[in-house]
Amino acid sequence: MEKQHLDFTEKTISTKPIFQGKIISLQVDEVALPNGGTATREIVKHPGAVAVIADVGGKLLVVEQYRKPLERLQVEIPAGKLDGGEDPAEAAARELREETGYACERTTLLHSMATSPGFADEVIHIYVAEGLRPGEADPDEDEFLSAFALTPEEASQAIATGRICDAKTLLAVYAWQRYLTTGTWGV
Structure with missing residues (x-):
């Protein structure tokens, strides 16, 4: 059975910065879901x-x-x-x-x-x-x-x-x- 390739990409609608530290930052993104709905994503940004x-x-x-x-x-x-x-x-x-x-x-x-x-x-x-x-x-x-x-x-x-x-x-x-x-x- 071959796997179907679906597009589950969440497109960013807006980004709200919450915290900026020495190493990490935190933001909350509002995203458009593949089914047409929206959701929020809490994201920690790190330099690697x-x-x-x-x-x-x-x-x-x-x-x-x-x-x-x-x-x-x-x-x-x-x-x-x-x-x-x-x-x-x-x-x-x-x-x-x-x-x-x-x-x-x-x-x-x-x-x-x-x-x-x-x-x-x-x-x-x-x-x-x-x-x-x-x-x-x-x-x-x-x-x-x-x-x-x-x-x-x-x-x-x-x-x-x-x-x-x-x-x-x-x-x-x-x-x-x-x-x-x-x-x-x-x-």
């Missing part, structure tokens, strides 16, 4: 982000930091938001260096993912870093974290116990574990 998978001798570089929205410490791969017009590959290398101290010779895009497309336009670009060299971390002044490396078993345990629960890190761990067993990156 990068995240980095970095393997050091068969261990995955991660950082642990407090995440206020969850009110707890989280283990995540190094990541951060894009600064206006910044090249994502360069941002990935920058975030890796700032959060872990590691510099890399190159980054390769693994995947770009929409984090919550039901209400936000944020896209995270996940890179694989290669040619790693250790150095000194230099996190942002309001960023408090510790960097360390996990074995595949430790990463699986961190997922099982909820220490790793964010989508980008879950995707990264599964892609990294696949790479370790098959020699290919994939999601």
